[in-house]
Amino acid sequence: MSSATTNLPPLTPEQQLASVARVSQLAKETMFLPEARRGNDNTLWRTLAGGIRMLSRRYGMSDLPIGHFEIEIRNTWDCFVIGASYIDADHPAQDRLVRGVLVAREYGVLTRRRRTRGEGEGEGEEEVAVTEDGMIWNDLPFLVDVLRRDWRVAMGGERDGEEGVWERRVNLTAAIARLASVGVKAEELGQCGLVIMAMALEREGRVDKDMLRLVDVWLRFAGDCLLRLSLGGTRADGTWAEGLLGAEALGEGFSRDRFLGWKDRLGELKKAVVDREADAVEVGCANMIGSAWDSFHGLR
DSSP: OHHHTTTTTOOOHHHHHHHHHHHHHHHHIIHHHHTTTTGOOOHHHHHHHHHHHHHHHHHHHHOOOOOHHHHHHHHHHHHHHHHHSSOTTTTTTTHHHHHHHHHHHHTOBOEEOOOTTTTTTTOOOEEEEEEEETBBBBOOOTHHHHHHHHHHHHHOGGTTTTTTTTHHHHHHHHHHHHHTTSSSSSHHHHHHHHHHHHHHSSSSOOOOHHHHHHHHHHHHHHHHHHHHHHHTTTTGGGGTTTTTGGGGGGGGGGHHHHHHHHHHHHHHHHHGGGGTTTOOOOHHHHHHHHHHHHHHHHOO
16 A cells, blocks of 8 residues: 555545535435335335434444534435435325334434543533534424425426426425424424415416315325414414515415415315316315314314
């Protein structure tokens, strides 16, 4: 081995982080995407679970700076997004990915001991895994950021010519709604539902059938969540609407009256369906939003 090789200077912290970022990008391109394209049979739920365990173990055993783990956490959520985008919205394989996120949250807060020279096992100051977006894994840091970013990209009109783009939009929307329905960042992820309901039901003129498919997804998987956010008056987060719908169009956010407005609009669309076809998306959406309301308030 040459002396030039053996005497290479150590990487700077910035170079180390850049290297981690490159490896993460390579994993997305060469591992996640090819596996995701297997559709409902993709095994990225296993990759997700394994990555969560490995990161947790490595944090406890190493003294790597938190920046390394922030990159890896984002990569973990990229795995979730890519896997979910290629699984049919109605397929139970999506629930495997959601379970992985729930399991991560149950890890609680990761800690480790920072030992100095001479200190033994179990000694040293305890360090808590705190990132720029909360604690690992208790706060599921960067999950909302990654989902919001990738959903907006998926919804971008410039992608309309891509093969299967609407199916991936529907699939990713279903994954976000499923997470909100089981209490994972419900207020933050519910903003996706707010944008969809506003885009589909609050514009004048004919309702877009493709947008109604997204309304259908939210009502099926998280209609009760939308109702709770509405009754609680949850404020709007305009960042979900950037590039899709002016933030000002969202108003102050969720409200009881707004939910009733969606319910009335869907009721009108249901009445307009010829012969009230049971499988028409308008009929399904009207029935589901009515069921969510009645389940909470009772039949009145």
